[in-house]
Amino acid sequence: MALAIGIDLGTTYSVVAAVRPGGRPDVLWNREGDHLTPSVVLFQGVDDVLIGKTAKNAAKDLPADCVEFVKRQMGNPDWVFADSHGGAHGAEEISALILKRLVEDASETLGTEIRDVVITVPAYFDDARRRATKDAGEIAGLRVLRLINEPTAAGIAFGTDAAESGTLFVYDLGGGTFDVTVMRLGKGELEVVATAGDRNLGxxxxxxxxxxxxxxxxxxxxxxxxxxxxxxxxxxxxxxxxxxxxxxxxxxxxxxxxxxxxxxxxxxxxxxxxxxTKDLLDRTADTVAEVLEESNTTWSDIDRILLVGGSTKMPMVREMLERLSGKAPDSTVNPDEVVALGAAIVADMELTKRRRPDAELPHKVRDVTSQSLGVIAVEDDLITEVNSIIIPKNAKIPCKEFQIYRTIAHHQRQFKLQVTEGDDDDVRYVTKLLEHPIELPGGLPKESPLKIIMSYDIDGVVHVEIIDAVSGQSLGEVELDRPANLDDAEVAGLSTTVGKARVQ
Ligand SMILES: Nc1ncnc2c1ncn2[C@@H]1O[C@H](COP(=O)(O)OP(=O)(O)OP(=O)(O)O)[C@@H](O)[C@H]1O
Ligand SMILES: [Mg+2]
Missing domain, CATH: 3.90.640.10 (ATPase, substrate binding domain, subdomain 4)
Structure with missing residues (x-):
């Protein structure tokens, strides 16, 4: 029977794990016999690509053809890596090549073809970066069952190991990204309370x-x-x-x-x-304080501190957390592997759910949004644009929220729905995810109330509905089309390229 695998696609190292039938999650060996595969790609020629340890070792000899830390470029439409053979590669394509290599090794180790995967992303990844990660999976010819936040995956793996309940604090400092998450573990249940991070710190x-x-x-x-x-x-x-x-x-x-x-x-x-590096560590301490505040938690409420990511092996990290919390961080999990193990558990559950929709699943997971979602509105002066948040960050997923806005002119016939991502009031510091004109019925007086309802589902799909708050009539609905760098044809084209490439 087909298996699904969990992939921790890291900035510096990637790890793959799977749950074998009736078994526990295991980290899988790659072709070099290692658990960690460096996320490094060497373009040796057209369709000839070297990935992992050998590519990392070759970085100093062939720097012009070697690319590392590509996760930092995910979702960045302006970035390409030009190799010396005339090739130009975007972040999605390079990530797809890494995924292809990881899946080839996993198929070999498990002795079965692999197509279904769960890929992890930093909790603090925004929409464009999540979309780029999903596209990378598709370019690699995979079916991405789900993306899951890295600290959440770690919590799932820890939860099943420890079989206990309580409040868990996850400090995840990897190669390129940093996340802090507070979550509650109950019997077979994991609920994320708050998360914050820095996607450019590792x-x-x-x-x-x-x-x-x-x-x-x-x-x-x-x-x-x-x-x-x-x-x-x-x-x-x-x-x-x-x-x-x-x-x-x-x-x-x-x-x-x-x-x-x-x-x-x-x-x-x-x-x-x-x-x-003191200021870098201090930056992580600021995020720690932010998450405690956001989650209304103090150190005395925290039962366990979980260290995730290779960089937490630096003694200063453990010392800082002990100093701040007065508690010794947990040392029972391997910080390099726990994310992949959690992803494997989720991959296994997702596959079961698809095969037997009414099956009783061993874990229930409730995550939160890491970025606020809203719309652009105008202030009372009718000129100044502001970002008006409808779904605040750290809202439980799935969620549905609304706000009332008012028309700004008599007989206004149209308004521009602009959906935003980000916390700032100032529209210059948020990302515009969508712009869509909404037609209004004739005869509305100035300041007619319009209700904008926004929902965020388990797969991260954002749905917006606009309702005339007086008549209750629906004026329009939009499903957010994620702002991808690549369109379907480009994904298909790159999929052919990556399919042809020989990865070693
Ligand atoms: N013993 C160690 N001491 C200090 N740092 C270490 C140690 N081992 C690994 N690291 C560092 O950990 C980082 C890699 O960690 P990890 O594999 O968790 O990150 P990643 O998954 O690649 O990145 P991210 O999760 O940020 O995308 C690298 O910067 C590496 O140098
Ligand atoms: Mg990682």
Whole structure:
């Protein structure tokens, strides 16, 4: 029988897990025999792509054809990676190649064809980034049963392991993104209370700090400029990431460089590394405070602190959380694997649900929205545009909310429905997801009330309905067409390209 797998598509490393029939979720080996596959792609030629560990190792030799950290570019329509063979690749295509490789390895390990997947995304990913992730799955020829938030997946895996109830605090610092989530675990139930994050903060930024420091030291010793955007920089990045890992276990490490007959050594201590990155850690503490406030929770309400993501292995993370909370974070789960394990449990449930719609599922999961949704309205001066929130962030999914607005002129025949994503009042700082004209019936006096009802369903589909609040008549309905970078034809075209590519 076909299986569905869970994929943690990470900024730096990806992990795949599956629930075998009647079994527990397991992380799957890749073709190198590792659990973690570096999310690195090397374009060796047209239709010839190298992915994972070998590609990561080749980064310093072939920097022009090697691409990393592509998750940071998901949903960015202006970004492409141009290789030296004349190819230009968007973030969805590159992610699709990584997915193809992960699924090939999973099929081999499980001994069965895989088509159905659940892919995880940072809780703080916005709509465009979620859509791009789903498109990447489709380009890879997969059926994306669901996208699930990374901290939620971690909570599911933890919940089934611990079989206990209580309030869980998930601190997830990965390679490129940061999420904090408060959730409640009950018997077979998981309810997310609040989430916040920073989609541009992760181990990558800690590496950058060390790279800047080491480059300065080498230059001071009369060495070459290491941040050259090419091979030297790729070598610097590799060595600094390695040194960072060493500083997790040891209090000192050394980084060596040789260039044109010169040898350079930089010694770094853990305390020094912590000083170089203090503001990054402080930023995570601000988000921690924000989530506690949003969820109306204090540390005394938190039963468990779960550390997720490879960057939580840095001792400063655990120390900071212990200092803030007065509690020792849980050490029972593997921070690298727990997200994929949770995704595998969800993948298995989704497949069961599709096969037997009335089946009793082992877990109920209720997540929240991470971004506010609203419309653009005008203030009383009838000129100043403001973002008016209808569904606030951290609303339980599914949800349905409404607001009343008023027409601004006698016999107004039309208004422009503009749906927004973001918290700011100022329309310049929010994303416009949709613009749609709504026809109004004739004869409405000025300031006639219009009710705008917005709903957000379990698959993230946003539905908007406009009602004449006096007569109760529906004036229009729109289902939000997600703002994708790619149209259907482009997805189909890229799917053919990725289908043809040989991934190794
Ligand atoms: N022992 C360690 N000490 C310090 N940092 C580590 C250690 N092991 C891994 N990391 C860092 O963890 C990060 C990778 O973590 P993880 O695999 O959870 O991230 P990801 O899933 O790729 O990223 P994201 O979830 O942000 O998309 C890298 O920056 C890596 O250098
Ligand atoms: Mg991750």
């Amino acid at each position: 181990g990558f930024d800690f590496d950058n700090r060390l790279m800047e420091h080491v480059a300065r030291e080498v230059a001071d010793q009369g060495g070459p400029s290491l941040q050259d955007g090419g091979s030297l920089e790729a070598e610097l990045r590799e060595k600094c990431e390695h040194a960072k890992h060493t500083l997790t276990r040891s209090t000192r490490t050394r980084i060596f460089f040789s260039d044109s007959g010169g040898n350079y050594t930089v010694e770094v201590g853990r305390e020094q590394f912590e000083t170089l």
